[in-house]
Amino acid sequence: MSVAEQIKPFLDPKSVALIGISRRTGTESLNVLEGMLEQGYKGKIYPVNPNASEIVGVKAYPTVADIPDGVDLAVVLTPREVVPDVVRDCANKGIRSVVVVGQGFADGVDGDGQRLQDEIVSITQGSGVRVVGPNTIGTANAFRDFSLSFLKLVDMEKIPVGLISQSGIFFGRINELNMIGKGIDLGNCCDVDHSDCLEYFEDDPDTKVIALHIEGIRDGKRFLEVAGRVSQKKPIVVLKTGRSQQASRAAQSHTGSIIGRDEVWDAAFRQCGLIRVDNVDEMSDLLKVFCYVPTMAGRGIGVLTFTGGLGIVAIDSCEAYGLEVVELASETRQRIIDVAPPWLGVGNPLDLWPAVMTGSRRYGDSLKDGLHMFMEDPGIHAAILILASWMERTTPSLTDVLLEVAHSFPQKPMVLCPYEGWLHDVRRKELEETLRKTGKVLVLPTGDRAIKALSRVAKYSEYRRSLAD
C-alpha cells in the first residue's frame, strides 16, 4: 500500500468510529458526532461509549470490538491514560487509521505524556496502523462534507487548498479565507508526518496548492526529498514558526517537535522550491492568488490608481519584492496621451484621477478605458488597481467594469486593492466573491500585500519553468 493510500482514510473515510465520544451535546460541548452530523457527513458513524446506547440518535457501542462492521477510521477522544489500550483495540479490530485527539502527550511537561506517546508508537510500529496526532483537532475534507473539528463554526469550502498543519488554528480560517479544502492537523506527529501528507496531496486531483504549517520535522532528509519532488508539480506555501530560541522551546512544549536553526530551514526551503511566508496574512494572500487567478507570465506589473500617492507606494513595493513596474509600450502611452490632460505625465503607475477630473466621461468608463489599455500592453503581465475616491452608486458599477475587462483578458490576473470605507465595511465580501468567480480578479487589502503575493507566484513560475529547461 502506497503512503498516499495509507493517508486517504484520514481524509475520505467510508466509516468512522468515535471512541470515548461524550454524551454531552449542545453549545460549548464541542461534540464531534454532533458536528459531523451537522456538516452532513454521508459515511457511517459508530459512537463508542460504554455508558450510552445512543448519542444524538446514533446507536452507540460499549467498545470498539463490539462494532459489527469494518471501520475505516478510528478517532480516539478518551483521557490520555487509556489511549494506548484503545489504540491496541483498534489495531486488533483491523482499523488501519487512527486519530488521537487528546493533549498531554509529548506536548506535556510531566514524564507520563512522553511515555504514553512512546507506547502508542510501539503498539503501532510495523503493524500497518497509521496514527495522526496526538494533540490534534483532526482532519477535514470539504469535498466530502467531512470534518472531525469539534468547532461547529468551521467554514468549509471546496477550494483546491490542501493544508498540513501542526495546529488546529488553521482549520478555522486563515484570516478571511475559508481555508479548508482538505486539512490534516498533525499535532505531535508521533507517526504520520508532513512528508506522508505531501505524498497524499502530490497527486490528489482536488488539490492545486499545498499549505504547510511546520513547528518541527523529525525526518529532515525524507522531507527535503518529498517536498522537493512535490513542489515541482504543485506550489507549497510554508509557514515555519519557532524562529527564535524562545519560540523553539515553546514549540517543543506545544507539539514536542524537534527543531533546528532558522537559517538552516530557510536554505532548505529554498533548495526544495518551497515558498516561505512570514505570517498568517501572507499565507492567506498567497493562497488566494494561487487559487483564484491565472499565473503571471512574467514579472511585469501595471499599476492603475485614482491616487498618485499610493502609486508611488506601489513602486516601492515592487522594488522591495522584485516585480517590475514596466515602461508602457509606446502605443499604450500614445493612446493614453490622446485622452489625458496635456500636462499629465503618462506612465506606469498611471493616476486616472486627472483624467476623471478634467474629462467629461463617467468614472466607470474612464476606469474601463484605462484598464483595457493596460491589459492590452504586452509588457504588463498583471494589473493592480488601487482604488480610492470611488463612489458606491456610480454607474457603470465597479463590479460591471471589472467583470467586463476580466472577460476580455482571460490570461492576465487583476488585483483590486480598495481603500474605501464603504468597500471595507459593507460590500467587500460580496464584491470579492463575485469577482473571485471570474477566476481572474482578486481583492486584496493593500497594494503592498498584493505585490508581495504576486511576486512570489511569479518567482515560483520561474522555478517551474527553470525545471522544464
Place this chain on the structure above:
Amino acid sequence: MSVAEQIKPFLDPKSVALIGISRRTGTESLNVLEGMLEQGYKGKIYPVNPNASEIVGVKAYPTVADIPDGVDLAVVLTPREVVPDVVRDCANKGIRSVVVVGQGFADGVDGDGQRLQDEIVSITQGSGVRVVGPNTIGTANAFRDFSLSFLKLVDMEKIPVGLISQSGIFFGRINELNMIGKGIDLGNCCDVDHSDCLEYFEDDPDTKVIALHIEGIRDGKRFLEVAGRVSQKKPIVVLKTGRSQQASRAAQSHTGSIIGRDEVWDAAFRQCGLIRVDNVDEMSDLLKVFCYVPTMAGRGIGVLTFTGGLGIVAIDSCEAYGLEVVELASETRQRIIDVAPPWLGVGNPLDLWPAVMTGSRRYGDSLKDGLHMFMEDPGIHAAILILASWMERTTPSLTDVLLEVAHSFPQKPMVLCPYEGWLHDVRRKELEETLRKTGKVLVLPTGDRAIKALSRVAKYSEYRRSLAD
C-alpha cells in the same frame, strides 16, 4: 503672527470663499460647496462664479472683490491658467490663507505648470499670504465639521490624529481607521510645508499624535529642527514614500517634490525621534494604538491564546520587533498551575485551550481568570489575546469578559487579535467600537501586527523617558 497662527485658518476658518466653484451638483459632480453643507460646516461660505447668482441656495458672487465681508480662507478651484490672477485678487482682498486645488502645476510635465506655480509663489512671497497646494484635496477638521474634500463619502471622526499629507488618499481612510481628526493635504508644497503644519499641531489641544506622509521636503534643515522638537511632545508617525529611484522620479512628477536617498531619510527620522512605518497597514495600526490605549510602561508582553500554534508565532514576532515575552512571576505561575491540567507546561505564552477542554468552567470564565492573572503580573505591561475557537453565543460574552478585565487594569493595554470568521465578517466593527470606548482594549487583525505596533509605542516611550533624564 506665529506660524501656528498662520496655519489655523486652513483648519478652522470662520468664512470660506469658493472661487471657481461649479454650478454642477449631485453624484459625480464632487461639488465642494455641496459637500461642506452636507458635512454641517457652521461658518460663512461665499461661492464665487460669474455665471451664477446662487448655487445650492447659497448666494454667489461674480468675483472675489465683490464679496462684501472679510474672508478667512480662499479655495481656488479654477482652471490652472487663471490661478495666478485669482491668487492676486485674494491678496488684494486681504485674504491671508489660500488653497489651490487644481493639478497641472509642478506636478505636470509641460513647462507651463512649473511657470504657473512659480508665479503663485512670486505673487505671495513676502505678502503675508500663505498658500496650501497646488494639487491638493484641501484641508479638513472633524472638530469643526469642516472639510474641503470633494469626496462626500469621507468619514470624519473627532479623533486626536493630526494628518499632514501630500496625497488626498489619506483623507478617506487609512485602511479601516476613520483618519480625519484634522488633516492637511499639502500637494505640491509650493508654500505651506510639513514643518509649518508640525508647528500648528505642536500645541494643538485636539491633537495627540501626528501622522506624516512625505514624498519630499524642500527645507530639510528646518524640518529636522521642528520635527525633532515636536516629537519630544507628541509622537510623529511617518510614511515616507519613494524609496527607489523609480519611485523618486514618480514622486517628482506627482507633487514636484525634491527627494533624496532613502538611507539619509532613515537616519534623519531616527535622529529626530520620528517613527517610520513601511506601509499603510502599519500606519493605521500604530495610530490606533497611540489613540486608543494607554502607553505600555515597559517591553514586557503577555500572550494568551486558545491555540498553541499562534502563541509560537507571537514569540517569533516579539523577537523580531524587540518586545519581551516575559517569564511569569512565580505567584502567577503557581496560580495557573493550581487550575491547569497536571501535564500542562505553564508559561508565557499561555494556551488556555487545555484548561477549557479539561476543566468544568465556562469558556468565558476561564478566559477571564487567565486574563486577570496575566494582567496582575507586574512584569507584563500589555496583554495580547489571540482568539480562536470562540463561539459567538457563549456566555459570558467576549465583550463582557474584556470590559470587566479592562475596568480592573486601567493602566495596561490589551489587544484582541481575532482569527474568527464570525468576528471578521459580522461583529468585528461593532466589537471594536465597544472596546475602543474603554480606552484600554484594541482590536487588531493579527498578533504579528499588534506586536509590531506595540513595540514601536514602547520604543517611543523609552525615547521620551530618555529625554527627561
